[in-house]
Amino acid sequence: MPDTDLSYDDILVPTDGSGGTQPYLDQAIELATQHDARIHALYVVDTRVRSIVRDAVWPDVQSDIRVDADTAVKSIEGAAKRADVDAVTAVRTGIPHDEILAYADENDIDLIVMATHGRSGPERAALGSTTERVLRQAHVPVLTVRLDEHRRD
Incomplete structure (x- = not known):
């Protein structure tokens, strides 16, 4: 019988800084508590934002994004530390799913934990899904947690 004892040492928690984390x-x-693992909080500054912002306001927008990014990863780090879990933070720039996957590979991540909004149909097709892309391309397990406002119990 195969060994089913899973062990996680490093768990990646990507965030976009939105509420509902x-x-x-x-x-x-x-x-992380069960496995004595470390949390990696990662925010990816999406480079595609640059293409929709006028040059004159880009420095201000970029500064605001960086503040949001730092706040988001520090919030996750704080929650982990309150639970007596080691945490590290990182902010990267690029296409979110690409950077999440690269970070996971570079840091020997054992598990990625991400939110999913449960969108379907045209809304999902129009917006794309970072979580879906990570699910399809990751070389490690990905745990998705649905963030629907109208959860079914």
Whole structure:
């Protein structure tokens, strides 16, 4: 019988800084506690934003994004530390799913924990899905936690 004892040492928690991180962050922290693992909080500054912002305002927008990024990863780090879980933070620039996958490879991540909004149909097709792309391309397990406002119990 195959060995089914999974062990996680490093758990990646990507964030876009939007609200609603608590459900998937709780899952990541619980797993980190059970496995004595470290949390990696990652924010990717999406380079595609640059193409829709006028040159005159780009420095201000870029500064605001950096503040948001630092706040988001520090929030995750703080939650982890309150749970007595080691945490590291990183902010990268690029296409989110590419940077998440690269970070996972470069840092020997054992598990990625991400949120999914449960969109379907035209909305999902129009917006694309970072989580879906990571799910399809990751070389490690990916745990998704649905963040629907109207959860079914």
